[in-house]
Amino acid sequence: MSFERIREKLNILADAAKYDVSCASSGSTRSNKNKGLGNSTGMGICHSYTEDGRCVSLLKILMTNHCIFDCAYCVTRKSNDIPRAAFKIQEVVDLTLNFYRRNYIEGLFLSSGIFKSADYTMERLIAVAKKLREEGNFNGYIHLKSIPGASDELMRQAGLYADRLSVNIEVPTVSGLKLLAPDKKHEDFTKPMLKVKNEIIQYRAERKIIKSTPKYAPAGQSTQMIIGATGESDKDIMYSAVHYYTHYNMKRVYYSGYVPVADDSRLPALGSQVPMLRENRLYQTDWLLRFYGFQVTEILNSEHPNLDIDVDPKLGWALRNLHHFPVDINKADKVLLARVPGIGMRSVDKLIQARRFRKLNWEHLKRIGLALNRAKYFITCDSSHWEHRDLEADKIKGMILQNSSGKFRKEYGKQLQLF
Template sequence: MHEKVQKKLKILADAAKYDVSCSSSGNSRSNSRGGIGNAVAAGICHSFTDDGRCISLFKILMTNHCIYDCAYCINRRTNDRARATFTVQEIVDLTINFYRRNYIEGLFLSSGVIKNPDYTMERLMLVAKKLRLEERFNGYIHMKAIPGASQELIQNAGYYVDRMSVNIEIPTEQQLEKLAPEKNYPSIIRPMNQISEGILAYKEERRKYRRVRKFTPAGQSTQLIVGASPESDRQILQLSSNFYHQQQLKRVYYSGYLPVNTYDQRLPAIQSPPLVRENRLYQSDWLMRFYEFSADEILTSDQPFLDLDVDPKLAYALRNLHLFPIDINRADYHMLLRVPGIGVQSAKMIVDARRFRRLTSYHLKKIGVVLKRAQYFITCNELAPRMTDWEPQRLKSHIVAASQMKRRKAGDTQLMLFHPTMNSPAIPKQLHSKN
């Protein structure tokens, strides 16, 4: 690799680490005769597909130059840091060379805004176009759409990539104007709507015609920064819910605010990113996408922030103890999903199994229900309701204490498996006996 390109790679790969909305969707873009790569069996930046496979993506910025001066961004215009810009051909060559060496299975391409949105978007689009048409690359490509770019450029880019994303970053327009005054909500929402409409049109045409030019077949995603502005978790989840229902987004990513520009007085004075809060938001997002929860069920106006001590599903159950315990043999699928310790697959198996017989706790264990958690919220043949007269706070303390005890015992077990001064497992005393 040329020394100049290697220097750029070091700068721009490091700058790309702040964008967390990096994933593969399991899209089935197959190979073609004479081409290389595919997006079928995709394992550098590690990501996970919908079916659980771990893949490696070449995660890079085209440039970390930027005309904007966003308070929360490491690449803001006024920061004194090393800058670099790849040419279109350099990114194409790097992607193909890394792929041929089996380093990567796809490309995640983002960029700062250089000169203007159209100029930047055109070069991003040309990277994907060259890879597809000239190099005949059929691997996975995830590209950022630049807010403010023309509809024609975004439309053309959608024909060559698998997924596009537009980062909204700050959850409310008021705070966006405060922290990034050169940006505005309409310029961000407009390309999101355009991509969403293009995906719907593509799906409609596929129903009518055998061969249709693909448009962003893996959908679109976005990213929200958590903690850089004072929005509540409820506001964030309601915004995410709207994206899922109106724009049909595949994923909303939550990035705990990294205090990279501590000198800016508009930003909160924190020492480390709010990782527990970020994790609770991902758990809540999972509930909305797979467990049929609405944002208003997870959080209310009286409780706008997630409980950091327990997961949001357990917090919901503790807030709504009047709905529990439920009878496993009678409750509908929707209600089964709201029981802590019962997952989507377990709920489906319960509904199927109880058609043939009444279920007991033995059957629930076989199905995969976590009875240590679910037992407080269910009844079945021989399992009577437990602690139904307890106050929510007391029950919460009991469950949290039991979980901590379980983790402590698991840690003690791990320590006992190995001798403290040796790498080999400790030998039980009875094995030293002559008998």
């Protein structure tokens, strides 16, 4: 096939893949061996970020944008009038290896529309990964999208060649899925997730006994939700995310704001794109749940079903729970320090280390790097230079927003108008 046709396919199928945000490669430690190509632990040059902050570059494409389903929210829905294309297995293998040799990428993120059946599509994705590993001797990062409804045996094979697997849950609630994708069943998504979870547990247990046991999806599995396509609240979204973290051992849940792709009465009007700030607030909440010891019911509940767009969720929680404050920086334990707005987990560790040697005052806190523009309203230390304890939540919120940079206030105003 001509170079022009390959480039045309690449333009179509790379553009179609941009709506999938769940392509972080955190957690994989596949190393180079037998003088092969690639190394998933090396430094990268763009686009996706690992858990420790490294940036890695991935070739992110669909195998095809043909699809047998007509999901209302999807740009590749069968009723959508768009250019269609499909890669052959060897074409994806060649593109990946050639791009790697030119230092364009460090790995592959491969998804696909569903053509013929779930198993047929999944077999083709696995064939690409298998050829890269066994024939191309490729040791770089591979992320495969698991096709909803694929068989258990195919999911087992996929995890032996891929670093990460993911099934996009797409819509946070079962009722939303029935509305926008009536051809799909909720169990088509959860069955592959459960299989991957169980295989990861089994292979890790066997590897402790038999060191030659191959790794199975060493970077775990992830999923993605579309937010804003249906009327779910932030509470619905985050409760669903907690369910997948708890019951399927998800490495990450991604939140993708709905982008209008079709004029459909079941969807928000064209032009009503979900503001980026709402996505950010959900990710911040996700972070608090996974690393800061918060319970989802503390942040979102029947009284507060949606996140405050004005301020980050930790500050929002603190303003609603002023009875926990002020916190004495020199005495509070790690759990309570982590709940103070403006204090991150690294700063918490620095505080605990520093106060072993002396009592800390405001000058010490500045040097440690606390965001005192927020933290000062919620803490005390070895100083009375600035300690006002007669402020109400609304006043504190107003002062913090007022003290924010002009650039932030300008962006906030834009996002609030959109929301």
